Amino acid sequence: MIGNRKDLLGLEELSAEEIISILDTARTFREVLDRPIPKVPSLRGRTVANIFFEPSTRTRLSFELAEKRLSADTVSFQTSGSSVSKGETLRDTARNIEAMGIHIVVIRHHASGAPHYLARHLDAGVINAGDGAHEHPTQGLLDIFTIRERRGRVAGLKVAILGDVMHSRVARSNIWGLIKLGASVTIAGPPTMMPAEVERFGVAVAKSVEAAIEGADVVNILRIQLERQRGSLYPSLREYARVYGVTRERLRLAKSDVTVMHPGPMNRGVEIAQDVADGEHSVILEQVTNGVAVRMAVLYLLAGRDTPAEAAETPTVEAKKSHDEPTLSPRG
Amino acid sequence: MTSPLCLRGGRILDPARGIDRSQDLWLDQGRVAGWGEDAPAALRSRPDVEVIDVRGAVVCPGLVDIHVHLREPGQEDRETIETGTLAAARGGFTAVACMPNTDPPLDERPRIEYVVRRAREAGHARVFPIAAVTRGQLGEQLTEIQDLIEAGAVAISDDGKPVRNAEIMRRALELTRDLGVPVIQHAEDPDLKGSGVMHEGWVSTRIGLAGIPDVAESVMVARDALLAEMTGGRVHIAHVSAARSVDILRKAKARGIRITGETAPHYLVLTDEAVETYDPRAKMNPPLRSARDRDALIEGVADGTLDCLATDHAPHTEIDKDGDFDSAPFGIVGLETALGLYIKALVEPKHLTLPELILRMTAKPYEVLGRRGGTLEPGADADVTVFHPSEPWTVRASEFKSKGRNTPFEGWQLPGRVLLTIVGGRIAYREAAEAALR
Numbered sequence: 079m080i081g082n083r084k085d086l087l088g089l090e091e092l093s094a095e096e097i098i099s100i101l102d103t104a105r106t107f108r109e110v111l112d113r114p115i116p117k118v119p120s121l122r123g124r125t126v127a128n129i130f131f132e133p134s135t136r137t138r139l140s141f142e143l144a145e146k147r148l149s150a151d152t153v154s155f156q157t158s159g160s161s162v163s164k165g166e167t168l169r170d171t172a173r174n175i176e177a178m179g180i181h182i183v184v185i186r187h188h189a190s191g192a193p194h195y196l197a198r199h200l201d202a203g204v205i206n207a208g209d210g211a212h213e214h215p216t217q218g219l220l221d222i223f224t225i226r227e228r229r230g231r232v233a234g235l236k237v238a239i240l241g242d243v244m245h246s247r248v249a250r251s252n253i254w255g256l257i258k259l260g261a262s263v264t265i266a267g268p269p270t271m272m273p274a275e276v277e278r279f280g281v282a283v284a285k286s287v288e289a290a291i292e293g294a295d296v297v298n299i300l301r302i303q304l305e306r307q308r309g310s311l312y313p314s315l316r317e318y319a320r321v322y323g324v325t326r327e328r329l330r331l332a333k334s335d336v337t338v339m340h341p342g343p344m345n346r347g348v349e350i351a352q353d354v355a356d357g358e359h360s361v362i363l364e365q366v367t368n369g370v371a372v373r374m375a376v377l378y379l380l381a382g383r384d385t386p387a388e389a390a391e392t393p394t395v396e397a398k399k400s401h402d403e404p405t406l407s408p409r410g
Numbered sequence: 411m412t413s414p415l416c417l418r419g420g421r422i423l424d425p426a427r428g429i430d431r432s433q434d435l436w437l438d439q440g441r442v443a444g445w446g447e448d449a450p451a452a453l454r455s456r457p458d459v460e461v462i463d464v465r466g467a468v469v470c471p472g473l474v475d476i477h478v479h480l481r482e483p484g485q486e487d488r489e490t491i492e493t494g495t496l497a498a499a500r501g502g503f504t505a506v507a508c509m510p511n512t513d514p515p516l517d518e519r520p521r522i523e524y525v526v527r528r529a530r531e532a533g534h535a536r537v538f539p540i541a542a543v544t545r546g547q548l549g550e551q552l553t554e555i556q557d558l559i560e561a562g563a564v565a566i567s568d569d570g571k572p573v574r575n576a577e578i579m580r581r582a583l584e585l586t587r588d589l590g591v592p593v594i595q596h597a598e599d600p601d602l603k604g605s606g607v608m609h610e611g612w613v614s615t616r617i618g619l620a621g622i623p624d625v626a627e628s629v630m631v632a633r634d635a636l637l638a639e640m641t642g643g644r645v646h647i648a649h650v651s652a653a654r655s656v657d658i659l660r661k662a663k664a665r666g667i668r669i670t671g672e673t674a675p676h677y678l679v680l681t682d683e684a685v686e687t688y689d690p691r692a693k694m695n696p697p698l699r700s701a702r703d704r705d706a707l708i709e710g711v712a713d714g715t716l717d718c719l720a721t722d723h724a725p726h727t728e729i730d731k732d733g734d735f736d737s738a739p740f741g742i743v744g745l746e747t748a749l750g751l752y753i754k755a756l757v758e759p760k761h762l763t764l765p766e767l768i769l770r771m772t773a774k775p776y777e778v779l780g781r782r783g784g785t786l787e788p789g790a791d792a793d794v795t796v797f798h799p800s801e802p803w804t805v806r807a808s809e810f811k812s813k814g815r816n817t818p819f820e821g822w823q824l825p826g827r828v829l830l831t832i833v834g835g836r837i838a839y840r841e842a843a844e845a846a847l848r
Contacts, residue, residue: 090616168733189734190618191688210736212618247618273615274623 080379085197085204088213089254097255101223104368104375108227110147111371121150124381127180129171130156130207131187136342136366137207137217141184144373150381153180168192172199182381185209203380211245217341218251220372222259224365225296228337233260238290238332239281240324241300241349242271242311248341249300253279266290267300267322270311287322294332298339299324302349315348325351329359337361412836413458414438420464420796424471425765426773426785435469437792440835444788464796467829468764471772471784472504472793475745477569477594477648477672477720480506480537483524484513489725489813491525492532494745497723497812499839501745502828504793505536506723507779510547511570517542517553522561534838535831536793538564538779540594543582549574555585564779567594569648572630574600579634583643590780592646592670595634597655598696602626607736609682609697617686619735622697624652631655635662635669644668646778649722651677651696653706660715670778672720673707675744675751676818680704684818690731690738691818694724711770712761718774719767721748725814743814747805749797750824757799758825764799792835798827 080086081096089097110116126145130138138154145152175183175196182203185193190210197204208214226232237256243249243265256263257280265276266284277283284290291297302318312318329336338350338359346352355362415437422445423430435442436449443449453459475498481489489497491508498506508525510516516525522539529537541563545551547570555566566586573579573595582593603626608614610621631647635658638645650656650671662669676694681701684692692698710716724741731738752771756762762770773784783791805822807815831839 167729187734189736192734194688195734210618211620244615250616250618274610274621275612276615278612278615 080376084201084380085193086215086376086380087193087197087204087206089215089218089251089258090213092258094258097219097222097258100219100372100375100379101226103379104219104223104372105227107374107378108368108371110374111367117147117149119149120378121145121148121381123151124181125151125153125179126182126184126377126381127175127178128152128154128184128207129186130154131185131192132208134186134208136369137186140366140369141207141373144370144377147370148374148377150377168195169199172196175202176200182377205376205380208247210247211250212247213251213254214247215251216369216373216376217248218255219376220365220369221248221252221298221339221341222255223372224339224361224368225337227368228361229295232256235261235295236293237261237263237296237298238284238294239263239265239298239300240287240290240322241267242302243267243276243300244271244273245303246300252298253281257281264290264294268312268318287324288328288331291324291328292331294336296337296339297324297329297332299350301341301343302345319348323347323349323351324354326353326357329354335359339365342366413460414443414453414456415792415832415835416459416461417464417469417794417796418461420467420469422469422786423765423768424786425769426471427787430765435786435794437794437832437835441792442786442788442790448788462830464829467796467798469786469794469796470768471786471790472795472831472833473502473749473771474505474507474775474784475503475721475723475748476507476718476775476778477674478506478508478723478745479511479725479741480508480525481512481725482528483521487727487813490532491528491537492534493811493813494723494725495529495532495534495537496839497743497745497810498535499831499833500811500828501747502749502795502797502831503535503745504795504831504833504838505538505783506745507538507540507564509567509569510540510542511568515542515547516540516558516563517545517547519554519557519561522558522563526562535833540565540567540569542566543568543573543593544578547571549578552578552581552585555582556589559589559591563591564781565591565594565646567596567648569594569596572596572598572600576633576637580637580641583637583641583645587641587643592644592778592780594646594648595630596648597627597630597634599626599629602629607693607697608685609699611682611700613682613685617688619685622695624654624699624703627652627696628654628658631658635659635667638662638669639665639667642668644670647671649674649677649696649720650707650710650716651699651703653703656706656710656715659710660713663715670717671710671715672718672775672778673711673716674720674722675748675755676742677707678704678711678755679751680818685735688735689818690733690735691742691816693735693738693740694722694742695740708755708761711756717770718778719748719752719770720775721745723812725812726816728815731816742816742818743810743812746810746812747817747819747822747824749828750803750826751819753799753826754824792832794830794832795828796830798829800825801827803827
């Protein structure tokens with residue numbers, strides 16, 4: 079259980095303790111992934127539905143893999159269009175899920191708040207796999223997990239988040255999580271991609287990408303979401319790459335052992351230079367591996383909420399400490 | 411013919427004439443017959459007078475709402491002229507001006523005539539149709555404005571959409587200048603609005619919804635003020651939501667420009683924080699804005715910059731308003747909650763006196779439309795609203811007469827309990843519980 083929650087909708091509503099309990103659990107599952115048979119029976123008999131109302135490759139694969147490694151039964155559904163074009167309302171989607179006896183729903187939706195709607199209407203647990211420009215909590219968690227594993231801590235680190243913050247759910251989840259754990263976050267990007275009153279997250283807004291990178295422990299580079307842009311936000315990709323692209327030269331401003339991250343998929347040569355993406359500071363593939371462990375942790379903690387007996391069979395006994403963590407908003 | 415009515419012992423507010431007095435009000439043959447002892451003796455001695463005891467209640471000219479969507483013709487699953495005017499009567503409104511964004515829009519004489527006829531057949535309140543500015547509300551070609559006005563239209567507007575093209579706005583103002591009707595503008599720059607669904611600010615940033623900046627409204631208010639100044643035409647700004655717009659209106663009025671404005675209750679009692687749970691019932695256009703905007707609107711109402719108080723009653727079906735925020739349509743219902751919300755927002759905190767509030771909901775909107783009305787002087791239409799100013803009641807959408815249940819005020823306790831609504835001397839709404847009349 080994550081606190082007393084049945085859902086994981088965002089990092090905004092989680093306490094630092096809750097985040098840490100997920101990260102600790104994820105560490106245990108990370109070890110499972112290195113075993114010769116990387117599979118545990120924790121979610122045997124549980125059914126997880128992955129419902130993607132927006133195209134996704136890596137997040138969906140990562141969730142499916144996490145579910146299989148936990149021995150859950152999984153079903154997946156992806157539509158590129160909206161739920162409306164399919165002619166079914168979210169309420170009907172919810173009713174169908176309920177009727178099929180699904181325990182956990184992993185949902186990605188183009189509309190911010192769609193997972194919240196399902197969470198309100200379902201007894202099943204809901205995991206937000208990215209909603210509009212709102213949050214992508216498991217991505218935020220896997221980024222923070224990666225930072226913590228790499229640098230041994232989160233508190234006190236200087237983290238730069240670069241690019242299109244306005245349209246980025248990855249940025250929002252990272253910002254909430256990092257700030258709760260005591261990191262100092264600086265963002266930079268085109269002024270047209272900085273959302274209104276963004277400093278109220280508790281972040282510093284740098285005037286240039288160089289200023290944001292200077293002295294950073296971690297540089298997290300956001301994907302420039304071409305499909306979300308309207309023409310007026312930035313003149314061209316060429317101009318973007320020239321002014322905001324993270325090059326090896328710009329990276330020299332950071333700490334010498336800087337950690338470079340990207341949530342993928344990358345636009346090489348645009349927001350991130352080829353030699354940075356593949357360079358010695360890059361942990362981009364490690365993020366992908368860690369993503370499976372973090373999603374296993376989230377699934378385990380949420381699915382295990384009703385079945386402490388089954389959960390006790392798992393090899394992650396120490397992770398169950400999180401059950402006793404203080405809770406923010408009890409269910410019900 | 412309905413029998414004469416005597417409203418006994420209420421506090422009569424006739425703010426257009428500066429009267430606030432406890433007296434009997436006599437209605438006969440669709441008109442105000444007289445006050446107290448001044449009513450004709452022959453009437454007072456008639457045996458068929460229906461006497462209604464309204465002691466403890468306020469008796470005022472019937473409320474008028476110059477901004478509603480009745481959805482007929484074409485969208486009868488959302489509202490009809492019958493249900494919309496029933497809702498109006500329940501909310502204390504004796505007259506409503508309906509916007510032309512129906513399906514098809516009210517852009518030709520037969521369509522205006524249709525609304526006038528349906529209102530006569532099935533209406534429970536007076537209905538003043540507003541004609542489209544452009545054919546199909548497409549913003550390209552002007553409608554036959556004079557013909558539409560002769561058919562019964564009281565104003566022109568492309569509401570739901572702005573008149574985007576400044577040249578067309580200029581010509582519309584020129585063509586209506588000498589006709590005594592305003593051009594009502596849904597002030598919104600469509601490019602600045604973009605794909606926005608809520609106010610652009612900290613809340614939209616935090617919850618990841620696309621924002622609509624306040625200037626999307628204000629730039630068009632400024633443009634239209636200049637066009638009204640240049641043409642001498644009269645422009646009325648619908649549903650003002652932003653502090654910057656209030657500021658422009660105030661300055662334009664000081665310059666003598668013929669410009670007026672209205673706002674709606676939700677902008678005075680809610681802010682963008684109401685959107686935090688992604689509840690589509692908090693989605694309307696223009697959107698709920700910041701606390702600073704809300705305060706500026708209240709100030710604008712208090713000092714008269716915003717002339718009248720409307721509702722922008724916009725019914726939608728439950729299915730349409732269910733689901734995610736992005737795909738839900740803009741708009742909420744307002745007729746059955748407006749009086750209570752306005753008393754709560756404006757009178758209880760003493761921004762307006764009760765007579766001042768009534769003025770903004772009666773004579774002022776008539777004035778904006780260039781019509782006489784909104785008074786209880788003898789001989790006037792017997793359009794009367796009786797309400798209890800302070801007695802609380804609870805908003806229950808399930809009790810609405812409107813087909814629309816899309817209100818963000820479910821469960822709110824409000825003052826301003828409507829007891830009786832009289833249209834042309836006929837009782838259009840009477841609260842079931844007679845006890846409430848005491």
